[in-house]
Amino acid sequence: MLDETQEKLCDENTTDFSDLKALILNCTLKPTPQGSHTDKLLGIVETILHRNKVNAERVRVADFDLAPGVYPDMTEHGWDRDDWPKLWEKVDAADILILATPIWLGEKSSICQRVIERLYGHSGQTNDKGQYIFYGKVGGCMVTGNEDGIKHVGMGVLYSLQHIGYTIPPQADAGWIGEAGPGPSFGDEREDGPPHGMDNDFTRRNTTFATWNMLHFARMLKDAGGIPAHGNSTELWSEGRRFDAPNPDYR
Template sequence: MSLNDTQQALCDDSDTDFSALSALFINCTLKPSPQSSHTRTLMDTSAAIMRENDVDVDIVRPVDLDLAPGVYGDMTEHGADADDWPALYQKVLGANILVLGSPIWLGEKSSVCQRVIERLYGNSGDLNEDGQYAYYGRAAGCLITGNEDGIKQCAMGILYALQHLGYTIPPQADAGWIGPAGPGPSYGDKREDGSRVGVDNDFTQRNTTFMTWNLMHTALRLHEAGGVPAHGNQRSEWEAGCRFDHPNPEHR
């Protein structure tokens, strides 16, 4: 994906070293590979900015995988014949940045996106080496595409879920594109003159650019700090009876 002049200039002018970071983009399209995905086309812009800044980027399409429904870490232990989630979860844990991308259907995120969130939730009780929830110390955002209203509706649900699980959500952590209401061309479709729908939309390009840089800045700060400070948020300590400087109640 080629960047526009402004996006390229921002990359060229940056003197921040992001090479220690990795990002995982999960494209929750309903279309299996190798079908073209409009959501992937928008994700490619964000991924290109990251790659220009030496971030290690991986893009996964869950519809190509066998993700069993459920809220446990491995659903084969609960009756499923197969489950690719454990391997995808390791990629999630290996990434400083997580971006969920989803099309809009009936005003909501896709069923694939909801399943990914449910599977993320299935591991939400895992703890890191500091006794915090496992997703702490990582940044997350989302990208939305569609032909109907719903970018903010979808983003609200996705970003709420991710922060609830432990991700840090930076400013302007969402972006998207919607065309005219009803049937019509989608993001990245070719016009008769050879140009692509939405790619030249300044509002979408600006928000996607801001989201990407904010994710990189936030993830780098978290990486350099060793994650979120481990005081007042350690489940392991809470279950051991610690109350993090809160005075013990007086017994009468």
């Protein structure tokens, strides 16, 4: 799965990442066991994580029944079934969250959008410092398709993650698109040579950079005990702390 350069980077790594947990949510529209081009790209990411002893899990979101809504458990708001609480346990435990999605009509998949909405349902929760619950966690995304839109999709996903509190490292997105129009997708076999996209240096480089940057930022945040709470604690703000901010003059 990894090329020579990627293997060498893993072999030469001296940082201990073994206490980190990563959750990869594949937001393909295809349930298991249907093939997923997004899954094939994620194989590179997951291999790098595992080679560095990260506790990484890849989940196909289409295998779950996620009710629409922006509350932690939508069975409390009129829906008969909601599998999100099962996924939330994994999200809550992860130091790194990677959202992966195909491109449809220039946008992230409907499943990816629903995941973001369900994440938003927890945005009012706080950690033990009084910060929003996603502070101290790292986010990133992977994108596949055969039309233009990687940067557009990455922009939307990464903005959403940082808005609710995730830390986004540099170049925390990567993807592959083939020629515009109908054609092969990432990982499709061809008569001669490696599967489509596997030999694309640009995609391999960006996927590698994104994965390592997420690892490095997760390591730094965990070692630092998260993000300092001065100036960003909702609990302290509610108690009247203003962190030296001047009071507005209403005169």
